[in-house]
Amino acid sequence: MKILPLALSVALIGATPAPYVVAADTTATSDERAARWKAIAQYIFGDRKIEPTDTLIKLDAPERAEDAALMPVTLTMPEKDKIKSVYLVIDDNPSPLAAHVSFGPAADPGSLQLRVRVDTYTNVHAVAETRDGRLFGTVAFVKASGGCSAPVASSDDEAMQGIGEMRMKFAEGAGPGKSMQATLMVRHPNFSGMQMNQLTRNYTPSRYIDKLSVSYGDRKIFDLDADISLSTNPVITFSFVPEGKGPLKVIASDTKNGRWEQSFDTTTTN
Amino acid sequence: MRAPIATAGKAAIILGIALLFAVASGGSTGDVPEPLGLWTGAMHGPTPKTLAGAAVVDFAAIEALLPGKPLLLDVGPAARKPEDFPSDRPWLPIHRSLPNAIWMPGAGAAPLAAAREDLFYRRIGELTHGDKAKPIVVFCRPDCWGGWNAGKRLVRKGYTSVSWFPAGIDGWQERRETAEVKPDADWIAEPAR
Amino acid sequence: MLRDAFSQPRSKPASAVLVTRREALTCGFCLCCLPSPAGAAPRGLTEVGPDIFVRSGLHEEATLANAGGIANIGFIVGRDSVLVTDSCGSLVDGQWLRAEIRKRTDKPIRHVLITHVHPDHSFGAAAFAEDQPAIIGHHALRAALEARGEFYRKRLAEALGPDRAGVVVYPTEEVRDGIEIDLGVRVLRLIAHGRAHTDCDLSMLDVETGLLFPADLLFVRRVPSLDGSLRGWLNEIEKLKRLGVSRAVPGHGPAVVDFAAALTDLTRYLSVLRDETRKAITAGVSIADAGRTVAQAERNRWALFDDYNERNVIQAYKELEWE
Numbered sequence: 001m002k003i004l005p006l007a008l009s010v011a012l013i014g015a016t017p018a019p020y021v022v023a024a025d026t027t028a029t030s031d032e033r034a035a036r037w038k039a040i041a042q043y044i045f046g047d048r049k050i051e052p053t054d055t056l057i058k059l060d061a062p063e064r065a066e067d068a069a070l071m072p073v074t075l076t077m078p079e080k081d082k083i084k085s086v087y088l089v090i091d092d093n094p095s096p097l098a099a100h101v102s103f104g105p106a107a108d109p110g111s112l113q114l115r116v117r118v119d120t121y122t123n124v125h126a127v128a129e130t131r132d133g134r135l136f137g138t139v140a141f142v143k144a145s146g147g148c149s150a151p152v153a154s155s156d157d158e159a160m161q162g163i164g165e166m167r168m169k170f171a172e173g174a175g176p177g178k179s180m181q182a183t184l185m186v187r188h189p190n191f192s193g194m195q196m197n198q199l200t201r202n203y204t205p206s207r208y209i210d211k212l213s214v215s216y217g218d219r220k221i222f223d224l225d226a227d228i229s230l231s232t233n234p235v236i237t238f239s240f241v242p243e244g245k246g247p248l249k250v251i252a253s254d255t256k257n258g259r260w261e262q263s264f265d266t267t268t269t270n
Numbered sequence: 271m272r273a274p275i276a277t278a279g280k281a282a283i284i285l286g287i288a289l290l291f292a293v294a295s296g297g298s299t300g301d302v303p304e305p306l307g308l309w310t311g312a313m314h315g316p317t318p319k320t321l322a323g324a325a326v327v328d329f330a331a332i333e334a335l336l337p338g339k340p341l342l343l344d345v346g347p348a349a350r351k352p353e354d355f356p357s358d359r360p361w362l363p364i365h366r367s368l369p370n371a372i373w374m375p376g377a378g379a380a381p382l383a384a385a386r387e388d389l390f391y392r393r394i395g396e397l398t399h400g401d402k403a404k405p406i407v408v409f410c411r412p413d414c415w416g417g418w419n420a421g422k423r424l425v426r427k428g429y430t431s432v433s434w435f436p437a438g439i440d441g442w443q444e445r446r447e448t449a450e451v452k453p454d455a456d457w458i459a460e461p462a463r
Numbered sequence: 464m465l466r467d468a469f470s471q472p473r474s475k476p477a478s479a480v481l482v483t484r485r486e487a488l489t490c491g492f493c494l495c496c497l498p499s500p501a502g503a504a505p506r507g508l509t510e511v512g513p514d515i516f517v518r519s520g521l522h523e524e525a526t527l528a529n530a531g532g533i534a535n536i537g538f539i540v541g542r543d544s545v546l547v548t549d550s551c552g553s554l555v556d557g558q559w560l561r562a563e564i565r566k567r568t569d570k571p572i573r574h575v576l577i578t579h580v581h582p583d584h585s586f587g588a589a590a591f592a593e594d595q596p597a598i599i600g601h602h603a604l605r606a607a608l609e610a611r612g613e614f615y616r617k618r619l620a621e622a623l624g625p626d627r628a629g630v631v632v633y634p635t636e637e638v639r640d641g642i643e644i645d646l647g648v649r650v651l652r653l654i655a656h657g658r659a660h661t662d663c664d665l666s667m668l669d670v671e672t673g674l675l676f677p678a679d680l681l682f683v684r685r686v687p688s689l690d691g692s693l694r695g696w697l698n699e700i701e702k703l704k705r706l707g708v709s710r711a712v713p714g715h716g717p718a719v720v721d722f723a724a725a726l727t728d729l730t731r732y733l734s735v736l737r738d739e740t741r742k743a744i745t746a747g748v749s750i751a752d753a754g755r756t757v758a759q760a761e762r763n764r765w766a767l768f769d770d771y772n773e774r775n776v777i778q779a780y781k782e783l784e785w786e
Contacts, residue, residue, distance in 0.1 A: 032450060036364065043360045062751050066774045070781070072751040094349035094363035113749060119349075120366050121443045145440050146411060149347070151314070167785070171747045183747075185784065193352035196313060206352030227359060228352060233781070237749075255354045 033091065033123055037139075040089060040096050041125075045135060050127055053136035055079070057086065057128035061142050068118050068147035070231045075112045075126050083109040085129045090229055092122035093148060094194075098229035104220025108179040108239035115231035117147030117192070149194040152232050156197060156204050159189035159232070164260035166250055180266065183237045184214065186252055192228035206255065209234060213251045216266075217244050242266050308380035308422055309415040313347075317418050317436060323425035324432035329441050332368075332407060335433065340405035341397050342371035345378035345416040346439065348453065366448035367439055368409075372397060374457040378408075378416025390420075391427055393456055402428050409435035508563055511719040512672040514540040514649075516567075517712055518560065537712070538564055539669060541646020544573035547591065548667060548676055558590040572596050574636075574644055576653070576667060599636040599644075601655045601665045638665060656680065656699045666703065673708045675722060681713040683725045686765035687732060689775040693782055697733050700726060732761050740779040741786070750780045 041050060058076040065071035077083045085102040086109070098116045103109040118124075121144070127137040153159040164187065171181040186209065193206030212224040212234070221240040242248070247263040304318045320326060327335070349363035365373055377390050398404040406424060410416040421434040435441065442448065508516045517537035538547045538560070545564055564572065572594040636642065638655040645651075650670040667676040680699055682688075689696070704726060711722040735758050743753040754773040762768045 030447075036450075040360060040362060043362070066754060067777050070750070070777065072749055074749070092364050092366060094351075094361065095355070095359065096362055097360055115750070120439070121448070143444075145443075148349070169747075181747075187785075194350050203350060206354060208352075210356070227355070235750075235784070255352070 050135040050137040056136040057126050059126040059138050059140050061140050065144035068144035069150040070115050071118050073114050077109050080110040082130045084131045087127040089125040093119045093229050095228050100225045102223045106216040106219035106221045106240050113237035115235050116229050118144035119148045120145045148192045151195050152189045162187040166262045168264040179239050179241050181239045185235045190232045209254045211253050215249050308419045310380045313415050321421050321434045324421050324434050327433045327435050340407050342368050343408045344371040344373040345420045346410035348375035365451050367451040368442050369449035371451050372454050373451045374454050378420040380419050403430050405431040407433045409438040411438045509718045512674045517718050540568050541649030543647025544571050546574040548576045561590050597635040657695055675708040675711040683713045683720050686768045686771045688771050689778045693779045736779050740783050744784050
């Protein structure tokens with residue numbers, strides 16, 4: 001897995017977001033792809049400029065996803081103190097804004113891992129918002145298709161089993177006051193509404209996690225806004241600084257008024 | 271041990287089992303025979319290796335056909351907006367397909383309401399200028415019956431140069447760029463079934 | 464099974480063209496049962512045991528180039544009747560098989576077994592309709608039919624015509640744990656398996672010869688493809704081991720194999736997959752990295768390893784990370 005630095009020629013046109021030319025993908029329709037990104041960026045960021053970067057945010061995704069419904073993505077933000085939030089955009093998904101993660105005081109925004117669905121071969125953009133309100137972006141091209149409509153399990157009932165159940169795994173090597181890495185796992189089908197129930201040939205109605213809030217004590221670690229581009233049974237790896245009293249708490253909510261809350265004890269690591 | 275069941279019932283059991291197994295297994299394997307008519311089971315699943323009356327083509331064959339400007343017919347499904355999708359998030363469905371393809375989402379579904387099927391044949395007639403020998407390449411995605419069904423419809427209607435491209439958009443975009451394709455205006459003007 | 468190990472078609476008539484590996488991968492080609500074009504010469508039936516016939520493919524030795532010879536259909540002739548194991552492919556193929564049976568015996572065909580859980584292995588059963596056999600399937604079949612009865616009746620009506628669909632019909636024989644079928648001094652034991660390779664795996668043992676038909680629970684030479692439960696699959700293998708059989712007809716692979724040897728290979732691969740994936744999860748290795756590193760020592764021991772192993776790892780990871 002290679003981290004793709006952004007090696008692009010950028011044309012800054014006034015205040016509009018810069019269109020990207022992806023170095024590895026110079027084909028006839030890269031203009032089309034650039035135009036698409038421009039439209040999406042306009043929708044999400046309005047007229048705000050997105051400056052290309054290969055230092056502030058790095059996007060690591062497999063060039064080819066073995067499972068289009070589960071593509072692991074790693075975002076690395078080396079200058080973490082500057083980072084306020086990150087956006088993950090899968091350009092050609094029908095719902096391109098896969099995730100928006102806003103960091104709070106207990107966060108270590110150095111890295112974040114997510115699993116997403118990819119519907120067709122596409123550019124993926126990661127945009128970091130810094131504390132001073134600027135936007136910086138990077139891009140990678142991934143090959144996968146059908147992720148949004150791939151069936152979740154052999155039956156809807158099976159997919160719904162254990163919904164809302166959570167696990168938290170902690171990586172080793174954290175000391176008091178030092179940053180700790182954790183992996184949150186939430187059982188949820190994240191039905192996109194585009195998956196056809198093979199038995200009834202009706203589409204399984206959408207039901208997906210739209211918000212995840214993680215905090216340590218009374219200090220926020222992050223809020224995640226997501227929708228159908230997030231994989232079934234979301235798994236999110238993040239880092240935080242366990243200062244003061246815990247617990248580590250997660251609140252998950254979905255689009256059908258599901259709400260689950262769970263606390264984890266950080267002292268019981270591994 | 272054996273229950274006396276009439277022949278028609280037997281065939282019914284078999285098809286029932288077949289459909290059920292398709293569901294239970296949820297996957298592609300084995301070789302699938304051509305159904306007698308159109309496939310009315312789940313759209314996603316293993317497809318046959320042949321389509322009687324049509325050629326089955328791969329990427330190389332498609333490339334060879336392109337200079338003759340065949341009608342490229344994409345029958346893949348359209349994205350569906352979740353009913354509770356928030357208004358403040360971007361919903362920007364885009365369909366990427368073979369460049370210059372005609373996209374008629376759902377034209378491979380079966381059964382189709384009679385009016386829809388008539389519309390399908392009418393549109394194809396218009397797009398081929400009434401030439402039944404006009405080469406047509408029909409496709410969607412791998413493991414999708416839509417392309418097969420649409421191809422069969424064309425063969426039944428008397429089109430003599432029908433090619434079915436089972437690898438579809440995936441087989442294409444592995445080697446070539448796709449292009450954004452909008453749905454055929456006439457096809458989607460009438461409400462789908 | 465979502466994707467079969469076979470990803471290259473056999474040599475085809477001129478109208479069909481060879482598919483590349485990646486295309487075939489996404490298309491999920493499997494050649495275990497090819498329908499014969501009308502009038503083609505029948506392929507070989509091998510007598511793998513006394514009165515047990517298995518239809519093998521055109522090629523004896525499976526190779527990457529031709530992906531030939533997967534045999535998993537056949538029939539067994541008892542003193543009183545015949546049992547068909549997976550009727551295969553098309554009506555034409557089923558008719559061919561029936562004709563082959565009739566060349567050898569006049570005994571009534573009383574049982575048609577569907578061991579392979581995919582619909583493409585039951586279409587040929589229609590060829591046996593006039594024999595009015597018992598149709599035997601896994602117990603999971605009935606429950607699903609009951610849940611979806613009305614839907615199936617409608618679908619069947621569309622497929623067969625309303626006059627031939629009738630009411631919802633159920634399998635005449637369902638296997639819950641195991642049943643025995645006696646063809647007349649010829650006993651066959653069927654075992655319904657828990658979730659393993661798929662949800663409805665059914666294996667069959669010919670008691671007289673000790674020949675086992677484990678269907679898709681056994682892959683030989685080709686890397687297994689995991690689409691059910693890894694732990695379940697290993698459990699079901701233990702069950703099969705306890706049968707103490709020496710020869711088996713795998714779902715995919717040569718016509719007949721030495722069971723112990725084949726199981727050793729299969730168990731080793733699945734165990735390595737399980738153990739290394741567990742290690743990766745515990746060590747915090749990401750799912751993407753695990754896909755690239757797990758089970759690499761098995762690489763040269765299986766055909767099409769590169770096509771399927773990474774995906775197997777991801778399926779295993781998804782299953783095991785919740786342990």
